[in-house]
Amino acid sequence: MDATYINPFVQGAQRIFAAICNESPALGNVSAKPDAYLPVTISVGFFGDFEGEVVFNMEAETGCHIASQMMMGMPVASLDEMAKSALCELGNMICGNVVTIFSGKGITVNINPPSIGANAPPEGCKFASIPLALGGGYVFQMGLAVKA
Numbered sequence: 001m002d003a004t005y006i007n008p009f010v011q012g013a014q015r016i017f018a019a020i021c022n023e024s025p026a027l028g029n030v031s032a033k034p035d036a037y038l039p040v041t042i043s044v045g046f047f048g049d050f051e052g053e054v055v056f057n058m059e060a061e062t063g064c065h066i067a068s069q070m071m072m073g074m075p076v077a078s079l080d081e082m083a084k085s086a087l088c089e090l091g092n093m094i095c096g097n098v099v100t101i102f103s104g105k106g107i108t109v110n111i112n113p114p115s116i117g118a119n120a121p122p123e124g125c126k127f128a129s130i131p132l133a134l135g136g137g138y139v140f141q142m143g144l145a146v147k148a
Helices: 003-021 060-070 081-104
Strands: 040-048 051-058 109-111 126-133 139-147
Touching (some): 003 060, 003 126, 040 081, 081 109
Antiparallel strands (some): 040 051
């Protein structure tokens, strides 16, 4: 997949993690194969000059860690409705940032509201698996499916 699509998602996620979670995620090895879905999955569809879906995948412990960071360090022991809502909002903020990055390049993209669980990506998509390493050994996985 072209870096034109991947880089805004990496930049958007890194900016939001820095601003909201006080994390500086490091980019791992990007690959072209779809990931297996992990226990916590947030999906956001996008459309406009190109269409597709981004799926944010993580282990439950990673989801609890991120939700705790978003809630000013309040301990999150399980992925209750509040924690799931926080993770959906994180996905929404990342994608909002991505839309802004694309807009600055003259590319129009809109997003659907985030949802828990994975949807089937549009037919004929190219895939990219984009891992971001967080502090404490946690990994936040972005699965990007783009139909250009």
